[in-house]
Amino acid sequence: MSETMTIAPEQKAATGNSNKMLFAMVGIGLMCALLIVLTYEGTKPIIAKNKAAALEQAIFKVLPGTMTTAGYYWDGNAFSPLKGTEAEGQRVYAGFSESGTLTGFALPAVGLGYAGEIRVLYGYDPAQEALVGFYVLESKETPGLGDKIEKDPAFLANFEALSVAVGTDGNSLKNEITYAKSGEKQNAWEVDGITGATISSKAVTEALSTSTAEWVPRLYEAKERFKPQTQSHE
Amino acid sequence: MFKQTLHISTSPHLKLGVSTDDIMRNVVWAMLPASAFAVYAFGLSVFLLLVTSVVAAILTEHLLCRWSGKESTVNDWSAAITGLLLGLTLPPAFPLWMAFVGSVIAIALGKFAFGGLGYNTFNPALVGRAVLQAAFPAAITTWHPAFLEGRFTDIASSTLALPFMEPTYDAVSGATPLSAFKFDGVAADSADLALGLVSGSAGETCALLIVLGGIYLIARNMMNWRIPVSILLTVYVLSGIMHWVDAEAYPSPVFMLFSGGLMLGAVFMATDMVASPLTAKGVVVYGVLIGLLVVVIRLWGGLPEGVMYAILLANAVSPHIDSALQNRVYGTNKKAKAV
Amino acid sequence: MGLFNFGHKTFRHGIHPPEHKSETNGLPIRQFAFAPLLVLPVSQHIGAPSKIIVREGQEVMRGQLLAEAGGYVSVPLHAPVSGRVRKIANVPTAKGEMSLGIYLEAFPASGQEVLESDGLDWETATPEDILQGIQNAGIVGLGGAAFPTHVKLKVPEGKQCEVLLLNGIECEPYLTTDHRVMLEQAEDIFMGIRYLLKATGAPRAIIGIEANKKDAAEHLSRNIPEGLPVTVEVVPVKYPQGSEKMLITSVMGREVPSGGLPIDVGAVVVNVATTAEIGRLLPHGRGIQERVVTITGPGVKKKGNYLIPVGTPLRFVLEEVGVADNLSEVYLGGPMMGMAVSNLDISITKGTSGILAFTDNEVRRADKVYPCIKCGACVDACPISLNPSQMGILAKFEAYDEMAADHNLMDCFECGSCSYVCPSNIPLVQYFRMSKGVVRKRAAAKKEAANV
Amino acid sequence: MNKHTDKSGFFAALEDSSSADTFLRGLWKDNPVFVQVLGMCPVLAVTNTSMNALAMGLATAFVLLMSNVLVSSLRHFIPKQVRIASYILIIATFVTITDYAIMAISVELHKSLGAFISLIVVNCLILSRAEAFASKNTVGQSMLDALGMGVGFTFALLCLGVVREVLGSGSIFGFGLFPDGFQNWIVMILPAGGFFTLAIWLLLFNILKQKRATT
Amino acid sequence: MKEESLWYIFINASLINNFVLAYFLGICPFLGVSGKLETATKMGGAVTFVMLISSVCAYGINAFLIAVGAPFLQLISFIVVIASTVQLVEMFVRKMSPALFRALGIFLPLITTNCAILGLALFQTQKGYGMVESLVYALGAGAGFTLALVLIAGLRERLEFAEVPGVVKGTALTLLIAGILSLSFMGFAGLGG
Numbered sequence A: 001m002s003e004t005m006t007i008a009p010e011q012k013a014a015t016g017n018s019n020k021m022l023f024a025m026v027g028i029g030l031m032c033a034l035l036i037v038l039t040y041e042g043t044k045p046i047i048a049k050n051k052a053a054a055l056e057q058a059i060f061k062v063l064p065g066t067m068t069t070a071g072y073y074w075d076g077n078a079f080s081p082l083k084g085t086e087a088e089g090q091r092v093y094a095g096f097s098e099s100g101t102l103t104g105f106a107l108p109a110v111g112l113g114y115a116g117e118i119r120v121l122y123g124y125d126p127a128q129e130a131l132v133g134f135y136v137l138e139s140k141e142t143p144g145l146g147d148k149i150e151k152d153p154a155f156l157a158n159f160e161a162l163s164v165a166v167g168t169d170g171n172s173l174k175n176e177i178t179y180a181k182s183g184e185k186q187n188a189w190e191v192d193g194i195t196g197a198t199i200s201s202k203a204v205t206e207a208l209s210t211s212t213a214e215w216v217p218r219l220y221e222a223k224e225r226f227k228p229q230t231q232s233h234e
Numbered sequence B: 001m002f003k004q005t006l007h008i009s010t011s012p013h014l015k016l017g018v019s020t021d022d023i024m025r026n027v028v029w030a031m032l033p034a035s036a037f038a039v040y041a042f043g044l045s046v047f048l049l050l051v052t053s054v055v056a057a058i059l060t061e062h063l064l065c066r067w068s069g070k071e072s073t074v075n076d077w078s079a080a081i082t083g084l085l086l087g088l089t090l091p092p093a094f095p096l097w098m099a100f101v102g103s104v105i106a107i108a109l110g111k112f113a114f115g116g117l118g119y120n121t122f123n124p125a126l127v128g129r130a131v132l133q134a135a136f137p138a139a140i141t142t143w144h145p146a147f148l149e150g151r152f153t154d155i156a157s158s159t160l161a162l163p164f165m166e167p168t169y170d171a172v173s174g175a176t177p178l179s180a181f182k183f184d185g186v187a188a189d190s191a192d193l194a195l196g197l198v199s200g201s202a203g204e205t206c207a208l209l210i211v212l213g214g215i216y217l218i219a220r221n222m223m224n225w226r227i228p229v230s231i232l233l234t235v236y237v238l239s240g241i242m243h244w245v246d247a248e249a250y251p252s253p254v255f256m257l258f259s260g261g262l263m264l265g266a267v268f269m270a271t272d273m274v275a276s277p278l279t280a281k282g283v284v285v286y287g288v289l290i291g292l293l294v295v296v297i298r299l300w301g302g303l304p305e306g307v308m309y310a311i312l313l314a315n316a317v318s319p320h321i322d323s324a325l326q327n328r329v330y331g332t333n334k335k336a337k338a339v
Numbered sequence C: 001m002g003l004f005n006f007g008h009k010t011f012r013h014g015i016h017p018p019e020h021k022s023e024t025n026g027l028p029i030r031q032f033a034f035a036p037l038l039v040l041p042v043s044q045h046i047g048a049p050s051k052i053i054v055r056e057g058q059e060v061m062r063g064q065l066l067a068e069a070g071g072y073v074s075v076p077l078h079a080p081v082s083g084r085v086r087k088i089a090n091v092p093t094a095k096g097e098m099s100l101g102i103y104l105e106a107f108p109a110s111g112q113e114v115l116e117s118d119g120l121d122w123e124t125a126t127p128e129d130i131l132q133g134i135q136n137a138g139i140v141g142l143g144g145a146a147f148p149t150h151v152k153l154k155v156p157e158g159k160q161c162e163v164l165l166l167n168g169i170e171c172e173p174y175l176t177t178d179h180r181v182m183l184e185q186a187e188d189i190f191m192g193i194r195y196l197l198k199a200t201g202a203p204r205a206i207i208g209i210e211a212n213k214k215d216a217a218e219h220l221s222r223n224i225p226e227g228l229p230v231t232v233e234v235v236p237v238k239y240p241q242g243s244e245k246m247l248i249t250s251v252m253g254r255e256v257p258s259g260g261l262p263i264d265v266g267a268v269v270v271n272v273a274t275t276a277e278i279g280r281l282l283p284h285g286r287g288i289q290e291r292v293v294t295i296t297g298p299g300v301k302k303k304g305n306y307l308i309p310v311g312t313p314l315r316f317v318l319e320e321v322g323v324a325d326n327l328s329e330v331y332l333g334g335p336m337m338g339m340a341v342s343n344l345d346i347s348i349t350k351g352t353s354g355i356l357a358f359t360d361n362e363v364r365r366a367d368k369v370y371p372c373i374k375c376g377a378c379v380d381a382c383p384i385s386l387n388p389s390q391m392g393i394l395a396k397f398e399a400y401d402e403m404a405a406d407h408n409l410m411d412c413f414e415c416g417s418c419s420y421v422c423p424s425n426i427p428l429v430q431y432f433r434m435s436k437g438v439v440r441k442r443a444a445a446k447k448e449a450a451n452v
Numbered sequence D: 001m002n003k004h005t006d007k008s009g010f011f012a013a014l015e016d017s018s019s020a021d022t023f024l025r026g027l028w029k030d031n032p033v034f035v036q037v038l039g040m041c042p043v044l045a046v047t048n049t050s051m052n053a054l055a056m057g058l059a060t061a062f063v064l065l066m067s068n069v070l071v072s073s074l075r076h077f078i079p080k081q082v083r084i085a086s087y088i089l090i091i092a093t094f095v096t097i098t099d100y101a102i103m104a105i106s107v108e109l110h111k112s113l114g115a116f117i118s119l120i121v122v123n124c125l126i127l128s129r130a131e132a133f134a135s136k137n138t139v140g141q142s143m144l145d146a147l148g149m150g151v152g153f154t155f156a157l158l159c160l161g162v163v164r165e166v167l168g169s170g171s172i173f174g175f176g177l178f179p180d181g182f183q184n185w186i187v188m189i190l191p192a193g194g195f196f197t198l199a200i201w202l203l204l205f206n207i208l209k210q211k212r213a214t215t
Numbered sequence E: 001m002k003e004e005s006l007w008y009i010f011i012n013a014s015l016i017n018n019f020v021l022a023y024f025l026g027i028c029p030f031l032g033v034s035g036k037l038e039t040a041t042k043m044g045g046a047v048t049f050v051m052l053i054s055s056v057c058a059y060g061i062n063a064f065l066i067a068v069g070a071p072f073l074q075l076i077s078f079i080v081v082i083a084s085t086v087q088l089v090e091m092f093v094r095k096m097s098p099a100l101f102r103a104l105g106i107f108l109p110l111i112t113t114n115c116a117i118l119g120l121a122l123f124q125t126q127k128g129y130g131m132v133e134s135l136v137y138a139l140g141a142g143a144g145f146t147l148a149l150v151l152i153a154g155l156r157e158r159l160e161f162a163e164v165p166g167v168v169k170g171t172a173l174t175l176l177i178a179g180i181l182s183l184s185f186m187g188f189a190g191l192g193g
């Protein structure tokens, strides 16, 4: 059936050999490239959709009442709609309710925990001047101890209304988020820690503290300018 | 006149006369004061904990020997040491079933799998504890306070947790001096530390009684004094320097010496000769390495305490220490040949 | 005291077994009774056996030659008593084998006079004369090895003897012969030194003595003859300091290279009793007939240091001094290196420095052997700084070649310090003796195979 | 088209009793993990849950199957000198395809398998089957071999995954097994647990072997 | 956002998340050559060497692929480049230093199919490390790999003469040691942060 079986190898002597090698490699290379590109193109829309859905899911979790979202990035002076190539640290997602009112912003933050980086997404509502939601994107913390930051209801309750009021000068927080030992929370801007997982809960606190100190004043100032995506371009 | 037949034996005909089981038995004696204090400070729960871990260790050793067709080696006392030491390193209200599991692992994995007494390259008791710490991190970092009222009549609820079930902890639970320092910046009083008036693992709290046991063994030439001395000296000097640099951030060297499992580890665990180097020089390097790791983990690591990991890591390095620091064989260096 | 440099010079490692010397070190040397029948193996030394020159039935005088040297590494044998050669046949030896020897029946009224030949004047004799004289006198190392002394004294071409070291250490527990010899025979020792200095060409001599024999050290240093270049060096008590390698290290601070001889570091080591014998015998041209032996141990009734004729049967000796009923073990030599004997028909030889008798109460036998727990006691004990722990494990796994190649097995001189300290009762030195044997045999086999 | 080429069909190969052997060999006697000790990294790294183990096993089996088929069909076309390079190219292609496929199926799963999907490229099990079997046998035989080895590999991964998940998380394929309050043995899902579990499986195999040898 | 310091990257790759003991990368050479200390040391050296080189290459390739918009060729290019790098290094070393070649020679081809190398390339890309960070990461990973290998080799050499039960001998024992070592390395958690 196939020619390769009928052609005796000695017919293609020494001269033909390197040609054959080249031919084979190029042939295989082309075939491989074709297969890969086909798969890539075939799966691209599905993957993009999956990823977007996962992101939305997360945003909905940290911004209660959100129906639609829109991505922005900080270019140093102002917020512009996402183009897709910006670094993660520059991004922020705005959420809007059914009626189109701003429900808040979702932002990622990173802290160094017990077993490496902890990546979280948190929701900031400028109307309440508080964090209103919190979700762990990625963590390697010890199951049973450090992973309480994802599951412990008492700890998660911290982020239902964690005060991040902007100070009078407009570019810093009145009170930065600070850590308090379990059961010793006094103020609205303190995070009530987890006994037995001090390192992890402190890491989360620090991640939020650093991120909010940088972003919240900016977002608070610009909050009026965010509109649902359809008319978002300013 | 000579009725009896004479025995033939090969020289030397004299023996120092201290045998391995003597040493092991005496190590158990030396640990008894600290064990008794643990029972006194934490009550019935610790008594049950120690009994469980010792019995489980001896039972495991016996059954493994039987199963593999060897003569039982439980009467060399080494399994009892492993069990007792494991018990002493566990939190006072640690669930008994977990302690049982730990002892089985210590003997089966830490000792038997390597060929039994004399061949274990890691300290068996610490292998048991390390597995427990990784398996049940919550239980092993939950500390029960010392000197509770009614400790001789009540048993902590976590102690009696059902096998394979998560324990429920009594509401009262104390922080160890080390975690109090690391996470809250509070240093305990040195006298309290030395006398054991603090919370911590069952057998680690009373530094003085541990030292006493160590001195007894050293005096009877049953323990290598170089190991505890080099560990403690290293910790003292290093943490002294750090404390001098920044007294706020780093605890005092005395605090470092008497807190946590350092004394227990330096006196009874790092000195396990099986997993430590052979030569005098090697043993000092081993001690310094342990001291260094303890200081590094305590001051800069994520965990408040690092004695167990320091000893296990030094165990792993000890073959290299051994081969690097062999004595020079008599008459074989260049100097001798040059003469 | 200022007389000698006190006690910091010593070698690495070593052990401190209980000394047990006080029971006999105060007892002067006494002449032992003559046994009715002496048993004299012709091989009492390392090297070729002596060649018998007497016939069965022949009458011999005390001091008469019974056998002459069987070669260069060999010495003659002299009659210890006057009597008749009863039989020339196989005799029992301490090693347990039979070997050729002479049964000599003592005359009941044997006189004290000894046959003499031409003496050798130390001032006029040449070194060669002295070496010949030493061989003719049948002298072998009395320190225990029984190696022909004249061979050892011959300094090879190109080497130089810087120091003549006199071994008065006597580090074995229980033994006190050298101690008594130093106290009672100082004159003979100094005379012997004169011969030895001449024979070896050494400019000076050092007497090494352990600190538990300070009286001997004082006695000797006070009596050093005018102009004789001798010093006394006192070293701390530690086993096995009496081994020539350790002694050289303690006194001279040098190490004999692995596989080498003392002369490689400019030393020749001779035991003090050997020296005394040389000093006593050579001026009169006599041969060895008797030696000092410490008889002691918990099983012995009349302990002491006795001058015993060579060839006296062990049974006779024990009957004379009286032993306990529950006798269990008898050793020739000290308890650390000596050999246990089962046959009391063997006899005292030139190499016998002590006889120890232990009863059932003292002997700790058949202790349970545990695995090596890596305690390092043996490593800290081994004077050669070997790793007995590792070698013991290798021996158990029969890795003999690895022991020799990587662990210097052949440097082990079998002092037994490692076995003494091992808490796990591992028969370390016993393993090493056997392993050395195997290695030697393998090397010989290989050589043979190469030659074929 | 003669009888010979006919025989190389998949079903024909399956009928052949030696072919059944080809298939079963990978499953048990020459199990890539327990017997050949190949491709250990994924075995240890992604077996902390049964789901991961299954997914990784199937992904590897898929790559193995596809690359075996391709290598076998191209075996007369690929010159000897460049065969390893071609195999690597082919394997990398299928790994990339698998990678995207899994991402399309579930982002979550892709995240938990991490880089180990990509690392299938260097799993020597695949290269060794390509070199040792597919390059010398018919397409049908190679398929059988790949299926056998792939199933054997998946089976081994599951052996670890199930044990580790049951003890470490108290569940199997995510379904809780025990009543509330079961104490998870967290060490089992940590790296050390991977080493221990594999060691214990090997131990069991050794004991089994010893038992069989003595009887 | 907090930047990882170079020191942290090194400690993290070598101790905290050791490639062998925590990430299970390079297990096969780990099991294969950890029996003898000498070979373990050489293998460690060879792996570190190749890691450093392929780290730089991977950084360059990744930048290029992103620029041309063909991220799907990432894996295929990495593996091809690593394989060729190993070949080139092998040829280069053979020419330049026959002694080094004799020491590393047999290990170099083995490394081609070592997942630690490819894993390094993938991880550094995933983490978005720059050039210098990638190099430090490679150095840490190599050092950690060597450390794990050398420690196990020492223990295995010592256990060669031990009365290890027959059923534990071999791979099972090596895995048990690795497990205990992996537990011990957990003590480094949180360092360098």
Ligand SMILES: Cc1cc2nc3c(=O)[nH]c(=O)nc-3n(C[C@H](O)[C@H](O)[C@H](O)COP(=O)(O)O)c2cc1C
Residues within 6 Å of the ligand: A114, A115, A141, A142, A143, A145, A146, A147, A194, A195, A196, A197, A198, A199, A200, A201, B133, B134, B137, B141, B175, B179, B180, B183, B302, B303, B304, E186
């Ligand atoms: C094996 C192990 C894993 C641990 N994992 C975590 C962790 O993931 N997160 C954490 O905060 N603490 C972890 N810890 C506990 C910390 O070391 C420390 O004990 C605890 O955070 C102190 O909290 P406390 O002072 O409130 O008891 C772990 C401890 C061990 C022994």
Ligand SMILES: Cc1cc2nc3c(=O)[nH]c(=O)nc-3n(C[C@H](O)[C@H](O)[C@H](O)COP(=O)(O)O)c2cc1C
Residues within 6 Å of the ligand: C046, C141, C143, C144, C145, C147, C151, C152, C153, C243, C244, C245, C261, C262, C263, C268
């Ligand atoms: C075959 C042989 C040859 C010897 N040759 C010499 C020698 O030439 N010079 C020397 O000083 N000692 C020589 N010796 C003696 C030994 O070095 C050593 O003194 C003797 O074995 C007793 O030593 P010891 O009592 O310390 O065991 C020789 C020994 C033997 C067995």
Ligand SMILES: Cc1cc2nc3c(=O)[nH]c(=O)nc-3n(C[C@H](O)[C@H](O)[C@H](O)COP(=O)(O)O)c2cc1C
Residues within 6 Å of the ligand: C140, C141, C142, C143, C144, C145, C146, C147, C149, C167, C168, C169, C170, C171, C172, C240, C241, C242, C243, C244, C245, C269, C270, C271, C272, C274, C275, C337, C413, C414, C415
């Ligand atoms: C372990 C050991 C201990 C020894 N102890 C002594 C000793 O205490 N006194 C002694 O004279 N020789 C002792 N020797 C023998 C010496 O090494 C050396 O052979 C002897 O002093 C040489 O003198 P000699 O040939 O006159 O006997 C010992 C040998 C060994 C191997």
Ligand SMILES: Cc1cc2nc3c(=O)[nH]c(=O)nc-3n(C[C@H](O)[C@H](O)[C@H](O)CO)c2cc1C
Residues within 6 Å of the ligand: B023, B024, B027, B078, B079, B081, B082, B083, B085, B111, B116, B117, B118, B119, B120, B123, B124, B125, B126, B217, B222, B223, B267, B268, B269, B270, B271, B272, B273, B274, B275
């Ligand atoms: C001073 C000393 C300390 C010891 N420490 C330990 C120890 O920490 N853990 C242990 O399992 N055994 C210990 N042992 C007992 C013994 O060495 C141990 O059972 C062996 O490691 C088992 O082979 C110790 C023994 C002595 C003499």
Ligand code: SF4
Residues within 6 Å of the ligand: C381, C382, C383, C384, C385, C386, C388, C411, C412, C413, C414, C415, C416, C417, C418, C419, C428, C429, C432
């Ligand atoms: S017998 Fe050998 S190994 Fe033992 S201490 Fe003496 S010289 Fe060392």
Ligand code: SF4
Residues within 6 Å of the ligand: C371, C372, C373, C374, C375, C376, C377, C378, C379, C388, C389, C392, C418, C421, C422, C423, C424, C425, C426, C428
């Ligand atoms: S003295 Fe005995 S138990 Fe101790 S290390 Fe030496 S051989 Fe081992």
Ligand code: SF4
Residues within 6 Å of the ligand: D038, D039, D040, D041, D122, D123, D124, D125, E026, E027, E028, E029, E113, E114, E115
């Ligand atoms: S190629 Fe990969 S799977 Fe194969 S032995 Fe090497 S590391 Fe292991």
Ligand code: SF4
Residues within 6 Å of the ligand: D038, D039, D040, D041, D042, D119, D122, D123, D124, E024, E025, E026, E027, E028, E029, E113, E114, E115, E116
């Ligand atoms: S990449 Fe493959 S071959 Fe290499 S160590 Fe990992 S599993 Fe083994």
Ligand code: FES
Residues within 6 Å of the ligand: C143, C144, C169, C170, C171, C172, C173, C175, C240, C241, C242, C243, C334
């Ligand atoms: S008694 Fe010590 S060497 Fe002879």
